[in-house]
Amino acid sequence: MGARRRNDMNMAFVCAVILRLVLIAWSAYQDANFDVKYTDIDYFVYTDAARHVVRGGSPYERATYRYPPLLAVLLAPNVLVHEMWGKVFFSTLDIAVGGLILKIGRRRGMNARELKYALWCWLFNPFTCAISTRGSCEALTGVLMLLTVEALTAGATTRAAIAYGFVVHMRLYPIIHALMFVAFLNKDYMGNRALFGKRGSKALSWVTVENVKFAVVSSATFFALTAGSYAVYGM
Known part of the structure:
Protein backbone atom coordinates (compact mmCIF):
# COMPACT_ATOMS: atom_id res chain seq x y z
CA MET A 1 0.00 0.00 0.00
CA GLY A 2 1.40 3.38 -1.02
CA ALA A 3 2.16 6.26 1.33
CA ARG A 4 -0.91 8.17 0.18
CA ARG A 5 -3.17 5.20 0.88
CA ARG A 6 -1.65 4.78 4.34
CA ASN A 7 -2.17 8.47 5.06
CA ASP A 8 -5.81 8.18 3.97
CA MET A 9 -6.30 5.22 6.32
CA ASN A 10 -4.62 7.05 9.20
CA MET A 11 -6.74 10.13 8.58
CA ALA A 12 -9.87 7.97 8.60
CA PHE A 13 -8.97 6.70 12.07
CA VAL A 14 -8.20 10.22 13.32
CA CYS A 15 -11.53 11.53 12.03
CA ALA A 16 -13.36 8.54 13.53
CA VAL A 17 -11.81 9.22 16.93
CA ILE A 18 -12.73 12.92 16.76
CA LEU A 19 -16.29 12.07 15.69
CA ARG A 20 -16.75 9.75 18.66
CA LEU A 21 -15.30 12.25 21.12
CA VAL A 22 -17.69 14.90 19.81
CA LEU A 23 -20.63 12.51 20.20
CA ILE A 24 -19.56 11.63 23.75
CA ALA A 25 -19.40 15.34 24.60
CA TRP A 26 -22.80 15.86 22.98
CA SER A 27 -24.23 12.98 25.02
CA ALA A 28 -23.40 14.83 28.24
CA TYR A 29 -25.07 18.00 26.93
CA GLN A 30 -28.19 16.23 25.66
CA ASP A 31 -28.59 14.22 28.85
CA ALA A 32 -28.40 17.40 30.92
CA ASN A 33 -30.68 19.57 28.78
CA PHE A 34 -33.25 17.38 27.02
CA ASP A 35 -36.01 15.08 28.22
CA VAL A 36 -34.93 12.41 25.73
CA LYS A 37 -31.53 11.15 26.84
CA TYR A 38 -28.72 10.25 24.45
CA THR A 39 -27.18 7.70 26.80
CA ASP A 40 -28.38 4.10 26.63
CA ILE A 41 -30.43 3.20 29.72
CA ASP A 42 -28.27 0.11 30.20
CA TYR A 43 -25.23 2.34 30.67
CA PHE A 44 -26.71 3.59 33.92
CA VAL A 45 -27.34 -0.02 34.92
CA TYR A 46 -23.69 -0.91 34.19
CA THR A 47 -22.51 2.07 36.23
CA ASP A 48 -24.70 1.22 39.21
CA ALA A 49 -23.49 -2.38 39.05
CA ALA A 50 -19.88 -1.16 38.93
CA ARG A 51 -20.58 0.98 41.99
CA HIS A 52 -21.67 -2.11 43.93
CA VAL A 53 -18.49 -3.91 42.84
CA VAL A 54 -16.29 -1.01 43.95
CA ARG A 55 -17.98 -1.08 47.35
CA GLY A 56 -17.23 -4.79 47.68
CA GLY A 57 -20.70 -6.00 46.80
CA SER A 58 -22.21 -7.90 43.90
CA PRO A 59 -23.20 -6.27 40.60
CA TYR A 60 -26.46 -8.21 40.85
CA GLU A 61 -27.52 -6.03 43.75
CA ARG A 62 -28.50 -3.65 40.96
CA ALA A 63 -31.94 -4.69 39.72
CA THR A 64 -32.10 -5.50 35.98
CA TYR A 65 -28.32 -6.08 35.71
CA ARG A 66 -28.19 -9.19 33.52
CA TYR A 67 -24.61 -9.30 32.29
CA PRO A 68 -21.50 -11.16 33.52
CA PRO A 69 -19.79 -9.61 36.56
CA LEU A 70 -16.70 -8.98 34.44
CA LEU A 71 -18.51 -6.19 32.59
CA ALA A 72 -19.15 -4.36 35.85
CA VAL A 73 -15.50 -4.84 36.81
CA LEU A 74 -14.35 -3.39 33.48
CA LEU A 75 -16.53 -0.36 34.10
CA ALA A 76 -15.35 0.26 37.66
CA PRO A 77 -13.48 3.38 36.38
CA ASN A 78 -16.95 4.86 35.74
CA VAL A 79 -17.07 5.20 39.51
CA LEU A 80 -13.38 5.61 40.32
CA VAL A 81 -12.32 7.92 37.48
CA HIS A 82 -15.18 9.48 35.50
CA GLU A 83 -18.67 8.48 34.47
CA MET A 84 -17.71 8.82 30.79
CA TRP A 85 -15.01 6.16 31.07
CA GLY A 86 -17.26 3.42 29.70
CA LYS A 87 -18.22 5.44 26.63
CA VAL A 88 -14.57 6.14 25.86
CA PHE A 89 -13.75 2.46 26.47
CA PHE A 90 -16.51 1.20 24.17
CA SER A 91 -15.63 3.77 21.51
CA THR A 92 -11.99 2.66 21.65
CA LEU A 93 -13.10 -0.92 21.07
CA ASP A 94 -15.26 0.33 18.20
CA ILE A 95 -12.18 1.91 16.60
CA ALA A 96 -10.22 -1.30 17.24
CA VAL A 97 -12.79 -3.21 15.19
CA GLY A 98 -11.82 -0.99 12.25
CA GLY A 99 -8.17 -1.96 12.74
CA LEU A 100 -9.11 -5.64 12.79
CA ILE A 101 -11.16 -5.22 9.61
CA LEU A 102 -8.05 -3.82 7.91
CA LYS A 103 -5.84 -6.62 9.20
CA ILE A 104 -8.23 -9.37 8.15
CA GLY A 105 -8.90 -7.73 4.79
CA ARG A 106 -5.22 -7.47 3.94
CA ARG A 107 -4.67 -11.07 4.93
CA ARG A 108 -7.54 -12.16 2.69
CA GLY A 109 -6.16 -10.27 -0.30
CA MET A 110 -8.48 -7.26 -0.48
CA ASN A 111 -7.13 -4.40 -2.57
CA ALA A 112 -6.65 -0.85 -1.26
CA ARG A 113 -9.97 0.40 -2.64
CA GLU A 114 -11.92 -2.44 -1.04
CA LEU A 115 -10.11 -1.94 2.26
CA LYS A 116 -10.91 1.76 2.26
CA TYR A 117 -14.61 1.23 1.70
CA ALA A 118 -14.78 -1.56 4.27
CA LEU A 119 -13.06 0.66 6.83
CA TRP A 120 -15.22 3.69 6.11
CA CYS A 121 -18.40 1.60 6.25
CA TRP A 122 -17.49 0.69 9.82
CA LEU A 123 -15.84 3.81 11.20
CA PHE A 124 -18.46 6.24 9.87
CA ASN A 125 -21.53 4.04 10.12
CA PRO A 126 -24.05 6.12 12.10
CA PHE A 127 -25.30 3.03 13.89
CA THR A 128 -21.89 1.90 15.16
CA CYS A 129 -20.96 5.47 16.12
CA ALA A 130 -24.16 5.94 18.08
CA ILE A 131 -24.14 2.52 19.72
CA SER A 132 -20.67 2.88 21.23
CA THR A 133 -21.01 6.55 22.24
CA ARG A 134 -24.39 5.90 23.88
CA GLY A 135 -22.62 3.44 26.16
CA SER A 136 -23.77 0.10 24.76
CA CYS A 137 -21.43 -2.84 25.32
CA GLU A 138 -21.97 -4.21 21.79
CA ALA A 139 -18.52 -2.92 20.79
CA LEU A 140 -17.01 -5.42 23.22
CA THR A 141 -18.87 -8.22 21.47
CA GLY A 142 -17.74 -6.92 18.09
CA VAL A 143 -14.05 -6.69 18.95
CA LEU A 144 -13.99 -10.18 20.51
CA MET A 145 -15.72 -11.66 17.46
CA LEU A 146 -13.26 -9.95 15.11
CA LEU A 147 -10.35 -11.14 17.28
CA THR A 148 -11.70 -14.66 16.79
CA VAL A 149 -11.89 -14.23 13.02
CA GLU A 150 -8.47 -12.58 12.86
CA ALA A 151 -6.89 -15.45 14.78
CA LEU A 152 -8.60 -18.06 12.61
CA THR A 153 -7.37 -16.43 9.42
CA ALA A 154 -3.86 -16.44 10.93
Whole structure:
Protein backbone atom coordinates (compact mmCIF):
# COMPACT_ATOMS: atom_id res chain seq x y z
CA MET A 1 0.00 0.00 0.00
CA GLY A 2 1.40 3.38 -1.02
CA ALA A 3 2.16 6.26 1.33
CA ARG A 4 -0.91 8.17 0.18
CA ARG A 5 -3.17 5.20 0.88
CA ARG A 6 -1.65 4.78 4.34
CA ASN A 7 -2.17 8.47 5.06
CA ASP A 8 -5.81 8.18 3.97
CA MET A 9 -6.30 5.22 6.32
CA ASN A 10 -4.62 7.05 9.20
CA MET A 11 -6.74 10.13 8.58
CA ALA A 12 -9.87 7.97 8.60
CA PHE A 13 -8.97 6.70 12.07
CA VAL A 14 -8.20 10.22 13.32
CA CYS A 15 -11.53 11.53 12.03
CA ALA A 16 -13.36 8.54 13.53
CA VAL A 17 -11.81 9.22 16.93
CA ILE A 18 -12.73 12.92 16.76
CA LEU A 19 -16.29 12.07 15.69
CA ARG A 20 -16.75 9.75 18.66
CA LEU A 21 -15.30 12.25 21.12
CA VAL A 22 -17.69 14.90 19.81
CA LEU A 23 -20.63 12.51 20.20
CA ILE A 24 -19.56 11.63 23.75
CA ALA A 25 -19.40 15.34 24.60
CA TRP A 26 -22.80 15.86 22.98
CA SER A 27 -24.23 12.98 25.02
CA ALA A 28 -23.40 14.83 28.24
CA TYR A 29 -25.07 18.00 26.93
CA GLN A 30 -28.19 16.23 25.66
CA ASP A 31 -28.59 14.22 28.85
CA ALA A 32 -28.40 17.40 30.92
CA ASN A 33 -30.68 19.57 28.78
CA PHE A 34 -33.25 17.38 27.02
CA ASP A 35 -36.01 15.08 28.22
CA VAL A 36 -34.93 12.41 25.73
CA LYS A 37 -31.53 11.15 26.84
CA TYR A 38 -28.72 10.25 24.45
CA THR A 39 -27.18 7.70 26.80
CA ASP A 40 -28.38 4.10 26.63
CA ILE A 41 -30.43 3.20 29.72
CA ASP A 42 -28.27 0.11 30.20
CA TYR A 43 -25.23 2.34 30.67
CA PHE A 44 -26.71 3.59 33.92
CA VAL A 45 -27.34 -0.02 34.92
CA TYR A 46 -23.69 -0.91 34.19
CA THR A 47 -22.51 2.07 36.23
CA ASP A 48 -24.70 1.22 39.21
CA ALA A 49 -23.49 -2.38 39.05
CA ALA A 50 -19.88 -1.16 38.93
CA ARG A 51 -20.58 0.98 41.99
CA HIS A 52 -21.67 -2.11 43.93
CA VAL A 53 -18.49 -3.91 42.84
CA VAL A 54 -16.29 -1.01 43.95
CA ARG A 55 -17.98 -1.08 47.35
CA GLY A 56 -17.23 -4.79 47.68
CA GLY A 57 -20.70 -6.00 46.80
CA SER A 58 -22.21 -7.90 43.90
CA PRO A 59 -23.20 -6.27 40.60
CA TYR A 60 -26.46 -8.21 40.85
CA GLU A 61 -27.52 -6.03 43.75
CA ARG A 62 -28.50 -3.65 40.96
CA ALA A 63 -31.94 -4.69 39.72
CA THR A 64 -32.10 -5.50 35.98
CA TYR A 65 -28.32 -6.08 35.71
CA ARG A 66 -28.19 -9.19 33.52
CA TYR A 67 -24.61 -9.30 32.29
CA PRO A 68 -21.50 -11.16 33.52
CA PRO A 69 -19.79 -9.61 36.56
CA LEU A 70 -16.70 -8.98 34.44
CA LEU A 71 -18.51 -6.19 32.59
CA ALA A 72 -19.15 -4.36 35.85
CA VAL A 73 -15.50 -4.84 36.81
CA LEU A 74 -14.35 -3.39 33.48
CA LEU A 75 -16.53 -0.36 34.10
CA ALA A 76 -15.35 0.26 37.66
CA PRO A 77 -13.48 3.38 36.38
CA ASN A 78 -16.95 4.86 35.74
CA VAL A 79 -17.07 5.20 39.51
CA LEU A 80 -13.38 5.61 40.32
CA VAL A 81 -12.32 7.92 37.48
CA HIS A 82 -15.18 9.48 35.50
CA GLU A 83 -18.67 8.48 34.47
CA MET A 84 -17.71 8.82 30.79
CA TRP A 85 -15.01 6.16 31.07
CA GLY A 86 -17.26 3.42 29.70
CA LYS A 87 -18.22 5.44 26.63
CA VAL A 88 -14.57 6.14 25.86
CA PHE A 89 -13.75 2.46 26.47
CA PHE A 90 -16.51 1.20 24.17
CA SER A 91 -15.63 3.77 21.51
CA THR A 92 -11.99 2.66 21.65
CA LEU A 93 -13.10 -0.92 21.07
CA ASP A 94 -15.26 0.33 18.20
CA ILE A 95 -12.18 1.91 16.60
CA ALA A 96 -10.22 -1.30 17.24
CA VAL A 97 -12.79 -3.21 15.19
CA GLY A 98 -11.82 -0.99 12.25
CA GLY A 99 -8.17 -1.96 12.74
CA LEU A 100 -9.11 -5.64 12.79
CA ILE A 101 -11.16 -5.22 9.61
CA LEU A 102 -8.05 -3.82 7.91
CA LYS A 103 -5.84 -6.62 9.20
CA ILE A 104 -8.23 -9.37 8.15
CA GLY A 105 -8.90 -7.73 4.79
CA ARG A 106 -5.22 -7.47 3.94
CA ARG A 107 -4.67 -11.07 4.93
CA ARG A 108 -7.54 -12.16 2.69
CA GLY A 109 -6.16 -10.27 -0.30
CA MET A 110 -8.48 -7.26 -0.48
CA ASN A 111 -7.13 -4.40 -2.57
CA ALA A 112 -6.65 -0.85 -1.26
CA ARG A 113 -9.97 0.40 -2.64
CA GLU A 114 -11.92 -2.44 -1.04
CA LEU A 115 -10.11 -1.94 2.26
CA LYS A 116 -10.91 1.76 2.26
CA TYR A 117 -14.61 1.23 1.70
CA ALA A 118 -14.78 -1.56 4.27
CA LEU A 119 -13.06 0.66 6.83
CA TRP A 120 -15.22 3.69 6.11
CA CYS A 121 -18.40 1.60 6.25
CA TRP A 122 -17.49 0.69 9.82
CA LEU A 123 -15.84 3.81 11.20
CA PHE A 124 -18.46 6.24 9.87
CA ASN A 125 -21.53 4.04 10.12
CA PRO A 126 -24.05 6.12 12.10
CA PHE A 127 -25.30 3.03 13.89
CA THR A 128 -21.89 1.90 15.16
CA CYS A 129 -20.96 5.47 16.12
CA ALA A 130 -24.16 5.94 18.08
CA ILE A 131 -24.14 2.52 19.72
CA SER A 132 -20.67 2.88 21.23
CA THR A 133 -21.01 6.55 22.24
CA ARG A 134 -24.39 5.90 23.88
CA GLY A 135 -22.62 3.44 26.16
CA SER A 136 -23.77 0.10 24.76
CA CYS A 137 -21.43 -2.84 25.32
CA GLU A 138 -21.97 -4.21 21.79
CA ALA A 139 -18.52 -2.92 20.79
CA LEU A 140 -17.01 -5.42 23.22
CA THR A 141 -18.87 -8.22 21.47
CA GLY A 142 -17.74 -6.92 18.09
CA VAL A 143 -14.05 -6.69 18.95
CA LEU A 144 -13.99 -10.18 20.51
CA MET A 145 -15.72 -11.66 17.46
CA LEU A 146 -13.26 -9.95 15.11
CA LEU A 147 -10.35 -11.14 17.28
CA THR A 148 -11.70 -14.66 16.79
CA VAL A 149 -11.89 -14.23 13.02
CA GLU A 150 -8.47 -12.58 12.86
CA ALA A 151 -6.89 -15.45 14.78
CA LEU A 152 -8.60 -18.06 12.61
CA THR A 153 -7.37 -16.43 9.42
CA ALA A 154 -3.86 -16.44 10.93
CA GLY A 155 -4.12 -20.15 11.69
CA ALA A 156 -3.97 -19.48 15.45
CA THR A 157 -6.73 -21.85 16.55
CA THR A 158 -5.98 -21.70 20.27
CA ARG A 159 -6.00 -17.90 20.34
CA ALA A 160 -9.24 -17.86 18.34
CA ALA A 161 -10.85 -20.32 20.74
CA ILE A 162 -9.91 -18.24 23.79
CA ALA A 163 -11.43 -15.11 22.22
CA TYR A 164 -14.55 -17.04 21.24
CA GLY A 165 -14.98 -18.56 24.71
CA PHE A 166 -14.61 -15.07 26.13
CA VAL A 167 -17.25 -13.51 23.86
CA VAL A 168 -19.76 -16.30 24.50
CA HIS A 169 -19.26 -15.78 28.24
CA MET A 170 -19.89 -12.05 27.85
CA ARG A 171 -22.88 -12.35 25.50
CA LEU A 172 -24.34 -15.81 24.92
CA TYR A 173 -25.80 -15.19 21.46
CA PRO A 174 -22.47 -15.44 19.54
CA ILE A 175 -22.77 -19.21 20.12
CA ILE A 176 -24.76 -19.21 16.87
CA HIS A 177 -21.50 -18.63 14.95
CA ALA A 178 -19.91 -21.86 16.20
CA LEU A 179 -20.94 -23.88 13.14
CA MET A 180 -19.45 -21.24 10.84
CA PHE A 181 -16.09 -21.50 12.61
CA VAL A 182 -16.22 -25.30 12.50
CA ALA A 183 -16.84 -25.15 8.75
CA PHE A 184 -13.95 -22.72 8.28
CA LEU A 185 -11.55 -24.92 10.21
CA ASN A 186 -12.58 -27.94 8.16
CA LYS A 187 -11.43 -26.46 4.85
CA ASP A 188 -8.67 -28.49 3.20
CA TYR A 189 -6.43 -25.48 2.64
CA MET A 190 -6.13 -25.03 6.40
CA GLY A 191 -4.15 -28.29 6.48
CA ASN A 192 -6.34 -30.05 9.02
CA ARG A 193 -6.05 -33.78 9.68
CA ALA A 194 -9.32 -35.69 9.96
CA LEU A 195 -9.26 -37.77 13.14
CA PHE A 196 -11.28 -40.53 11.52
CA GLY A 197 -9.39 -40.69 8.22
CA LYS A 198 -10.67 -40.76 4.67
CA ARG A 199 -12.72 -43.89 5.24
CA GLY A 200 -14.74 -42.39 8.06
CA SER A 201 -18.33 -41.35 7.55
CA LYS A 202 -19.02 -37.99 5.96
CA ALA A 203 -20.27 -36.62 9.26
CA LEU A 204 -17.27 -37.83 11.24
CA SER A 205 -14.89 -36.44 8.65
CA TRP A 206 -15.83 -33.01 10.00
CA VAL A 207 -14.18 -33.95 13.30
CA THR A 208 -10.63 -32.71 12.82
CA VAL A 209 -7.72 -31.94 15.10
CA GLU A 210 -8.29 -28.19 14.72
CA ASN A 211 -12.04 -28.46 15.32
CA VAL A 212 -11.52 -30.50 18.48
CA LYS A 213 -8.89 -28.03 19.70
CA PHE A 214 -11.22 -25.10 19.03
CA ALA A 215 -14.14 -26.79 20.80
CA VAL A 216 -12.11 -27.84 23.85
CA VAL A 217 -10.28 -24.55 24.37
CA SER A 218 -13.31 -22.31 23.77
CA SER A 219 -15.46 -24.45 26.08
CA ALA A 220 -12.76 -24.45 28.76
CA THR A 221 -12.46 -20.66 28.52
CA PHE A 222 -16.22 -20.21 28.76
CA PHE A 223 -16.65 -22.53 31.72
CA ALA A 224 -13.60 -21.16 33.55
CA LEU A 225 -14.90 -17.59 33.31
CA THR A 226 -18.42 -18.65 34.27
CA ALA A 227 -17.22 -20.76 37.20
CA GLY A 228 -15.00 -17.91 38.40
CA SER A 229 -17.92 -15.48 38.25
CA TYR A 230 -20.13 -17.90 40.17
CA ALA A 231 -17.44 -18.50 42.80
CA VAL A 232 -17.06 -14.77 43.46
CA TYR A 233 -20.63 -13.51 43.05
CA GLY A 234 -22.78 -16.63 43.20
CA MET A 235 -24.43 -15.99 39.81
